[in-house]
Amino acid sequence: MNCSFRREQHAQLGNTKSGSSIAGMRRKRQAYKGGKFMWKDGMNYKFETGTSEQVKKDFANAAKAWSQDTCVDIRLNSSGKWNEGLHVTALYDACASDVGKVGGWQYLYLGRYCEGFGGIAHELGHALGLVHTMSRSDRDDYILVDLINMKPEYAEEFKKHSPVRSYGIGYEYGSIMHYGQRSVFLPQAYLIIPFDSKYKNTLGSQMISFADLTLINRHYKCTEKCDSKSSAVCKNRGYPHPRDCSRCLCPSGYGGKDCSERPSDGCGHELEASKTWQNVSITIRNDDPKQYLDGYKKCIYWIKSPEGTRMKIRLETIRFQSTAGCSNDGIEIKAKKDITLTGYRFCYEEDEDLVLSPRFSTAPVIVYSRVNITSTAIISYRYVLYLKHSSAATQIRVKCGFGSRCHRLPVYMKTISGYSQQKERNDVKR
Known part of the structure; x- marks a missing residue:
């Protein structure tokens, strides 16, 4: 049970x-x-x-x-x-x-x-x-x-x-x-x-x-x-494996010799986000749970976007077993800054239309199952330009006249394509 x-x-x-x-x-x-x-x-x-x-x-x-x-x-x-x-x-x-x-x-x-x-x-x-x-x-x-x-x-x-x-x-x-x-x-x-x-x-x-x-x-x-001089150099918060210092122990969703690659020991592939919404249908079925130590088959996808952008991932369709804790099957999306921790897991239809905004340019998506029933998820993804403050912190400048009201001047913020004007015209009382 x-x-x-x-x-x-x-x-x-x-x-x-x-x-x-x-x-x-x-x-x-x-x-x-x-x-x-x-x-x-x-x-x-x-x-x-x-x-x-x-x-x-x-x-x-x-x-x-x-x-x-x-x-x-x-x-x-x-x-x-x-x-x-x-x-x-x-x-x-x-x-x-x-x-x-x-x-x-x-x-x-x-x-x-x-x-x-x-x-x-x-x-x-x-x-x-x-x-x-x-x-x-x-x-x-x-x-x-x-x-x-x-x-x-x-x-x-x-x-x-x-x-x-x-x-x-x-x-x-x-x-x-x-x-x-x-x-x-x-x-x-x-x-x-x-x-x-x-x-x-x-x-x-x-x-x-x-x-x-x-x-x-x-x-x-x-x-x-593991000796730091001779051990593997690991990325994405991985570290040398305690039983083999020449390879890395990687956070879930990451693999390869130095944790910089999508794990290749299973299904899944890489997806490139664009400015417009794209979608992908993912299915999983575990016909032989006994071949996995914990009973789970996993398919790992990477959704990638250009540096300086932020992704949007939307849950379009969720057809899983809907068990407490999504314990039988589900989809996990890593969206928080600390990639060493488990991501958000979903298996209920009530979570459809939810939009996530991962904090990095490569977002692992993990679909897992320990049941011999076909489960499906459809997700949409795109990227948006990520506005970053310039190195010299831009402050909102306020111009005041002789009256009791002040007006915000346009604030300029740095983006990957140059400088764009952020129009903030709301009046503020003095």
Whole structure:
């Protein structure tokens, strides 16, 4: 079952029997920053007897997704030689993990709401040391959390933690550690409301984001493993890969040896914007989700415009599954200045006719799906001239006479084609 929210409880197994609830056995969640809570020698895991083969496979995929792009090894204790790690069980109706390493064999619970890739990756994120994104001390700058309509016993899941080290990473709406708008606690209400409403379906992501990986890489000092003199020089906010310093780990939507190219390992192509509207129809269907670690097939398009211009992208038609958090399929458009963060995601028809204005001359558009149903998006795009202030900051000059009124004079602003007159004739009272 896919669910935007997952009820997570810190618990110890104690005498709890199979199938019974472990509600009320929680421990206070903390953001562990100290070295003793880190898996310095890698993370081991073993499964409770009776764990299904599907859960084992999904767990292995989530473990590989975290480890292949960080320096943290996550390995199955198949030989039995390790005496500490994660004891994974799906036999209890809970989704829970300690935050960071606590020593010995610590339990990681995978109940009915978190047996798939996304839920498992989320719990592994906690085990690696990550707290919920919406628990960041600066979360009130980005989202509204409705604590009024929430039962007190669930409020712990939304408690802010201060201090929590974010390592300079922006607020990631698309983090695997961020809850969606709705909750299994109170499904009829919106408990999280982003101030930028276009992010509402980016919340509750079932994918590990570039920012999530970067957070782990900085927390475990993976980025220090590469020598700056001999490592790859990366563009577009990428950085040398912690497992191969000669290549780059790139933000989503970017690829190539130095993150300056459109990723070539999939469908999609480049589109050149012009002054007039053009449109493109994009279809996607995932006939074999098992061939992807997280189950998602992705098609990446680049829409490009000349330097000194700004793009306009309009959503004409959206025909997707319309699931909470656009978790089954959708279209993602990167439009914000920080390209390391997940873009806006859409899958509902109500977002048709929305116009976005990316902040750069190359805008990645990512269409994704984990279902074997054909989904379609039609988008239009064009560019407009981008007015820039000249190097000598132009101020509005005001000419005043003997009367009580002043008149604004024309203001000149620099554009890519020379100087154009910005006519501001509105009277202003003195």
